[in-house]
Amino acid sequence: MPLKIGGKGDGTQPIRDLDAVRGFLSGAGPSALFDLPWMTVYLAICFLFHPYIGLTALAGALILVVLTVATELKTRHPTRSATQYAMARNALLEASRRNAEAITAMGMVGRISRRWSDLNRDYIAASGHASDVVGGLGAMSKVLRLLLQSAILAVGAWLVIHQESTAGIIIAGSILGGRALAPVDLAIANWRGFVGARQSWHRLSRLLGHLPPRTDPMPLQPPVKILVVQNAAVSPPGEHKVVCQDVNFALTAGKALGVIGPVGEIFARPYAGRGLDAGARQR
Numbered sequence: 001m002p003l004k005i006g007g008k009g010d011g012t013q014p015i016r017d018l019d020a021v022r023g024f025l026s027g028a029g030p031s032a033l034f035d036l037p038w039m040t041v042y043l044a045i046c047f048l049f050h051p052y053i054g055l056t057a058l059a060g061a062l063i064l065v066v067l068t069v070a071t072e073l074k075t076r077h078p079t080r081s082a083t084q085y086a087m088a089r090n091a092l093l094e095a096s097r098r099n100a101e102a103i104t105a106m107g108m109v110g111r112i113s114r115r116w117s118d119l120n121r122d123y124i125a126a127s128g129h130a131s132d133v134v135g136g137l138g139a140m141s142k143v144l145r146l147l148l149q150s151a152i153l154a155v156g157a158w159l160v161i162h163q164e165s166t167a168g169i170i171i172a173g174s175i176l177g178g179r180a181l182a183p184v185d186l187a188i189a190n191w192r193g194f195v196g197a198r199q200s201w202h203r204l205s206r207l208l209g210h211l212p213p214r215t216d217p218m219p220l221q222p223p224v225k226i227l228v229v230q231n232a233a234v235s236p237p238g239e240h241k242v243v244c245q246d247v248n249f250a251l252t253a254g255k256a257l258g259v260i261g262p263v264g265e266i267f268a269r270p271y272a273g274r275g276l277d278a279g280a281r282q283r
Contacts, residue, residue, distance in 0.1 A: 001211065013087050014207055017200035024197035029190035035183035042180035046152075049169050049176075056155050057177040060148035064141055064184040071137045071191045078130035079195045085123035092116055134192040141188045145181045152177040227251040 001014065024030070039061060047054030096103060096112055103112055156170030187194075232247040251257055 001207070012090065014204060017204050020193075020200040021197045021204070024190075024193045027190065027193060028186060029194050029197075032183050032186035032190055033194075036187065039180045039183055042176045046173055046176055046180070049173050050156075050159055050165050052155050052159065053152060053169070053173045053177075056151050057148070057173075057180055060144065060151070060177070060181055061184070063144055064181055064188075067137050067141050067144075068184060068188055068191070071134060071188050072195070074133040074137070075130050075192055075195050078126050078133065079192060080199055082123060082126035082130060083196070083199060085119055085126055089116070089119040089123055092119060130192055134188070138185075138189045141185045145178065145185050148181060149174050149178050225253050 043054060043057055043061060046057040092112070092115060096116075103109055152173045153170055156165060156173050159165035160167055160170060228250045230248050232244070233242050234244040234247070235242050249257065
């Protein structure tokens with residue numbers, strides 16, 4: 001990735017995105033999504049018991065669906081913000097670790113620490129907000145599901161009193177009503193992981209879209225006695241700006257040329273060996 005699109009941003013974020021997708025797929029979230037279609041079957045059976053029992057269960061299902069939509073709308077932005085703050089925090093951490101000597105020598109430790117504290121505070125606030133939304137709506141869905149089961153019991157008892165149903169319908173309707181709404185309750189509880197995995201999947205898709213397919217390099221004959229390079233130009237990965245141009249050098253057998261510099265900044269030193277002896281140039 002750094003060789004194709006440059007070293008901007010957090011280089012380890014794609015690995016964490018892949019772990020997020022894998023963690024969601026191996027958790028309880030997908031099972032809740034697979035159980036959602038069965039909700040219609042349970043609701044249909046409740047209508048077969050009695051229309052009033054079916055309408056009560058359907059009203060509870062609609063309320064939980066509204067809670068699911070609210071969870072999606074409320075957690076989308078905080079989850080994305082938390083991910084962005086985490087990426088900026090990790091990038092600052094890696095840059096500080098790599099340039100620790102220069103930061104200390106120039107007296108920038110305090111400023112780097114304050115910048116880290118600001119990013120860390122924003123990350124914790126965004127992550128906490130997403131957790132509060134999911135936890136609050138998840139607790140609300142559990143309470144509503146228990147109230148719905150009690151409501152189905154009450155409707156069944158009212159039907160038995162008016163001799164419109166049998167006593168067994170009370171228990172059966174309560175069980176089926178709870179089973180119909182359990183997948184929605186589980187989906188809301190795992191919604192934050194679903195949103196995070198979806199955003200990670202989109203970032204991975206965009207990243208793979210920017211990476212061109214691997215192609216074979218231009219075939220060149222291996223050098224035998226001498227290597228001559230004329231009018232060479234070099235651009236950093238992911239950039240269109242040429243940092244080295246019109247580079248010309250020649251290497252004879254037994255000599256070596258070093259291309260040095262940090263990632264993203266390539267400095268060719270074709271004439272660095274002029275003031276060195278043959279052993280230093282070869283090294």
